[in-house]
Each structure stands twice: as structure tokens, then as C-alpha cells.
Amino acid sequence: MLRKEKRTDMRDNKIQIALLGLGTVGTGVYKVLESQKEEMLPKLGVELEVKKILVRNLEKAAAKVDRSLLTNNWQEIVEDEEIDIVIEVMGGMEPARTYMLEALRAGKNVVTANKDLIATDGKTLMDAAKEAQRDFFFEASVAGGIPIIRPLKQSLEGNHISEIVGIVNGTTNFILTKMTEENMEFDEALALATKLGYAEADPTADIEGLDAARKIAILASIAFNSRVTFSDVYTEGITKVTARDIRYAGEMGCVIKLVGVARSTQTGIEVSVHPMLIDSRHPLASVNDSYNAVFVHGDAVGDTMFYGRGAGELPTASAVVGDVFDIAKNMLYHCTGHVNCTCYKTIPVKKMDDIVSRYFMRLQVEDRPGVLAGVTSVFGNNNVSIEQFIQKRKEGTLAEIVVITEEVVERNFNDSLKILRTMSMIKEISAVIRVY
Numbered sequence: 001m002l003r004k005e006k007r008t009d010m011r012d013n014k015i016q017i018a019l020l021g022l023g024t025v026g027t028g029v030y031k032v033l034e035s036q037k038e039e040m041l042p043k044l045g046v047e048l049e050v051k052k053i054l055v056r057n058l059e060k061a062a063a064k065v066d067r068s069l070l071t072n073n074w075q076e077i078v079e080d081e082e083i084d085i086v087i088e089v090m091g092g093m094e095p096a097r098t099y100m101l102e103a104l105r106a107g108k109n110v111v112t113a114n115k116d117l118i119a120t121d122g123k124t125l126m127d128a129a130k131e132a133q134r135d136f137f138f139e140a141s142v143a144g145g146i147p148i149i150r151p152l153k154q155s156l157e158g159n160h161i162s163e164i165v166g167i168v169n170g171t172t173n174f175i176l177t178k179m180t181e182e183n184m185e186f187d188e189a190l191a192l193a194t195k196l197g198y199a200e201a202d203p204t205a206d207i208e209g210l211d212a213a214r215k216i217a218i219l220a221s222i223a224f225n226s227r228v229t230f231s232d233v234y235t236e237g238i239t240k241v242t243a244r245d246i247r248y249a250g251e252m253g254c255v256i257k258l259v260g261v262a263r264s265t266q267t268g269i270e271v272s273v274h275p276m277l278i279d280s281r282h283p284l285a286s287v288n289d290s291y292n293a294v295f296v297h298g299d300a301v302g303d304t305m306f307y308g309r310g311a312g313e314l315p316t317a318s319a320v321v322g323d324v325f326d327i328a329k330n331m332l333y334h335c336t337g338h339v340n341c342t343c344y345k346t347i348p349v350k351k352m353d354d355i356v357s358r359y360f361m362r363l364q365v366e367d368r369p370g371v372l373a374g375v376t377s378v379f380g381n382n383n384v385s386i387e388q389f390i391q392k393r394k395e396g397t398l399a400e401i402v403v404i405t406e407e408v409v410e411r412n413f414n415d416s417l418k419i420l421r422t423m424s425m426i427k428e429i430s431a432v433i434r435v436y
């Protein structure tokens with residue numbers, strides 16, 4: 001689609017940019033643009049220049065960039081007709097949403113890394129971009145530096161995609177890796193992830209799985225051509241995963257990862273985020289530290305896997321700058337606005353109760369005859385088949401047992417859980433984790 005008004009006055013062969021935010025990602029974007037300075041003209045046919053940077057704290061930002069670039073006044077940017085590309089890397093819902101809408105309506109192209117906003121209100125922004133016939137790109141919003149949005153929207157467009165399974169949060173993958181490989185405490189690993197710039201401003205979003213839920217909602221929407229929003233995603237974080245669960249998983253030849261799963265089925269879309277036991281031989285099992293990986297199954301391509309750094313200054317900036325370069329080329333050819341919202345279907349999202357999973361379960365039970373029979377009969381009465389039943393240890397009058405189920409309907413498993421929780425012979429249900 002051609003732009004409404006073509007821009008013909010590419011001043012001095014330059015495109016001017018505004019950066020909103022100069023934190024981890026904003027600083028990375030500035031550095032990567034600087035490092036590409038010599039390449040831009042031959043690569044893109046045009047030079048890109050950061051004209052303004054919006055921050056709250058001017059003094060803090062002045063330590064990083066030339067003071068003359070800084071402003072804390074949005075109007076200076078949105079009203080500047082020379083600025084053609086706005087990069088939003090402030091985060092949060094407001095004022096980011098308003099600024100991006102105003103930028104698009106003012107005829108500017110927008111790049112963002114803001115998964116919070118896209119996963120809840122992406123449609124409004126994409127509609128505004130379509131109306132304005134401008135580009136609105138957000139490659140950095142899912143899996144940081146890994147190219148995944150553009151491959152799904154473009155390279156894999158000739159597929160019906162049936163499944164996406166991804167490790168899409170760097171902070172939690174870093175924490176689980178440190179807990180598994182170095183016996184590090186959860187809090188210490190989280191502090192380190194924060195120091196390294198992986199964690200969100202409020203890391204609850206990482207450790208409770210909310211950040212991963214936003215990302216899998218974005219991926220599911222694009223993959224299945226039907227809008228899935230953050231609130232559609234069933235979410236569990238990693239705060240209940242203990243060192244003991246990790247050790248037992250290891251003894252069974254598995255690792256524990258926080259994964260986002262999205263499937264397209266005959267009866268609707270399944271979409272969830274939760275910890276999962278993954279066989280150590282599976283490629284996802286060896287994705288460690290802040291690395292992310294996204295498995296995509298398409299009917300034509302088969303299995304594909306995208307792997308790389310999912311968080312941090314330069315990896316995230318790599319994705320942002322890729323988007324900016326694409327816009328620059330689109331501007332030169334007067335074809336901004338041609339890749340936009342891809343949700344042309346309306347498919348229901350299934351309830352978790354209706355999906356099928358395998359489970360790992362750890363229980364503390366009374367160490368006396370009849371207890372194991374009691375547990376198995378509850379499962380049997382609720383159509384839950386058991387694959388393995390392992391007694392792990394004894395402590396005083398209690399025994400610790402681990403149960404691995406076959407694939408079961410979640411409703412049946414949850415009905416069993418409700419009954420098990422009422423039985424006096426069961427002292428504690430210590431862990432319930434899905435198995436891949």
C-alpha cells in the first residue's frame with residue numbers, strides 16, 4: 001500500500017529519528033546506530049540520525065549522550081516534522097501508548113520493544129498504523145534479538161502453523177540455569193539477572209510468567225491469524241519451583257524450563273505459560289542463561305527452531321535497529337504500511353480444563369500400608385493414568401513420593417487434586433509441574 005503522502009524531501013539524504021527512553025534497550029539502540037554509522041549510506045541508501053531522545057531524568061541521561069539530544073518534552077518530538085521514525089523503548093502502558101498513537105497520527109513510523117502494550121492493545125496501534133499508512137514494527141518485543149516476528153509474518157506465511165513452544169523469558173531461564181548448574185539461590189540469581197539488564201523494571205512480570213505470557217500471546221496471534229491477548233493466556237511462574245524439583249527432574253533425565261506453549265487445534269487455540277519438565281535430549285533443554293528459543297511447526301516447513309539472546313542491551317537493540325533499517329528502506333521506496341495486522345480470523349481460546357497434559361507431582365504422605373493404593377484409586381476414579389510412581393525418601397513418619405501421569409485431560413487431573421487435598425493421609429502436595 002502506498003503512503004497517503006509521499007515524502008519527497010529526504011533532507012540531505014538523512015532520516016531523523018527520535019528515541020523514547022535511554023535505559024537498557026535505549027542505550028543499546030543508540031550504541032548500535034553509532035556502530036552502523038559508516039555502513040548506513042551504502043547499506044540503506046540513506047543515513048539515519050538520532051535527533052532527539054526523550055527521558056525523564058535529564059541529568060542521568062546526560063552521562064550517556066550529548067546533552068543537546070535530550071528532552072523531557074514529548075511535544076518537541078511529535079511536533080517536529082523532520083522526525084520520521086520514533087523508537088519507543090520506555091516500557092509500560094502509559095504514556096507509551098499515547099505517544100505511539102500520536103506519533104503514527106502525526107505521520108511518523110514507529111518501532112517498539114513494548115510487549116506489555118502489544119499483547120493487550122496491539123490492535124489499536126496496528127489500526128492506527130494502517131490508517132496512517134505508516135510502519136509499526138515490534139521485533140524486539142518477543143525473544144529480544146531473535147528474529148521471530150518477521151519470520152512468522154513473512155518468511156513462514158505459506159504455512160498453517162500448528163504449534164509454537166518457546167523459552168521466551170531470559171530472566172527466568174537465567175535463574176533456572178543458575179539454580180540447576182550452580183545451585184544458586186533464587187534471590188541471588190534474580191539479583192544477577194537484574195544487574196545484567198535482563199529483568200523488567202518490576203521483575204514480578206518475569207518470575208510470575210507474565211512477560212512470557214505477553215510474548216506467547218503476540219506469537220499466537222501472528223501464527224494463528226487470530227487475536228490472542230495477554231488475558232487469554234493461562235500463566236504460572238517459577239516461584240514455586242524448588243531445588244528439590246530440579247534435582248528430581250535431573251534424576252529422571254529432565255530439566256525444568258519456563259515455556260510458553262501455543263497450539264492450534266480443531267476446537268480452538270491452546271495458549272499457556274508454565275514451568276515444564278523437558279527431556280534433556282530435547283533441543284529446548286540445552287537453551288541456557290538468557291538465551292531464548294522458539295520452536296515453530298508449520299505444515300509445509302515442518303519443525304523450525306529460532307535461537308539466540310532473548311534479553312539484554314545489545315541483543316534487544318539488534319532487533320530494534322533491524323526494524324528501523326527496514327523502515328528506512330520502505331520510506332525510500334514509498335511503501336511504508338504494507339506489513340500490518342495479520343489477524344483475519346476469530347478463533348476461540350480453549351479453557352485449560354479442556355487441554356491434555358502430562359504431570360509430575362511430588363507429595364508427602366503418611367508412611368503406612370494402604371496409602372499408595374489410596375492415591376492410585378483417586379487417580380483411577382478420575383480417569384488419570386499413572387506412568388510412574390516413585391518413592392523418593394522417608395523422613396520420620398512421612399514418605400515422599402513422585403507421580404508421573406500419562407497424558408490426561410486437565411479437568412480430570414484437577415478433580416483428582418481436589419480430592420487428594422482433602423485426604424488426611426496426604427500431608428502436602430509439594431509440586432505439580434507439567435511434563436513435555
Ligand SMILES: NC(=O)C1=CN([C@@H]2O[C@H](COP(=O)(O)OP(=O)(O)OC[C@H]3O[C@@H](n4cnc5c(N)ncnc54)[C@H](OP(=O)(O)O)[C@@H]3O)[C@@H](O)[C@H]2O)C=CC1
Pocket residue numbers: 020021022023024025026054055056057058060089090091092094095113114115116140141144197198199200201310311312313316
Ligand atoms: N531489557 C531487556 O532485555 C528488554 C526489554 N524490552 C522492553 O523494552 C522496553 C525498555 O526496557 P528497558 O530498557 O529494560 O527499561 P529501562 O527501565 O532500563 O529504561 C526505561 C527508559 O525509559 C525512560 N522512561 C520511562 N518512562 C518514561 C517517561 N514517561 N517519559 C520519558 N522517559 C521515560 C527511563 O527514563 P529514566 O531513567 O529517566 O526514568 C529510561 O531511560 C520495555 O518495554 C521492555 O519490556 C524488550 C526486550 C528486552
Ligand SMILES: N[C@@H](CC=O)C(=O)O
Pocket residue numbers: 141143144168169170171172198199200206211310311312
Ligand atoms: N525481561 C525480559 C526482557 C526481554 O524481553 C526477559 O527477561 O526476557
Ligand code: NA
Pocket residue numbers: 139140141142143144145146147148149319
Ligand atoms: Na525478536
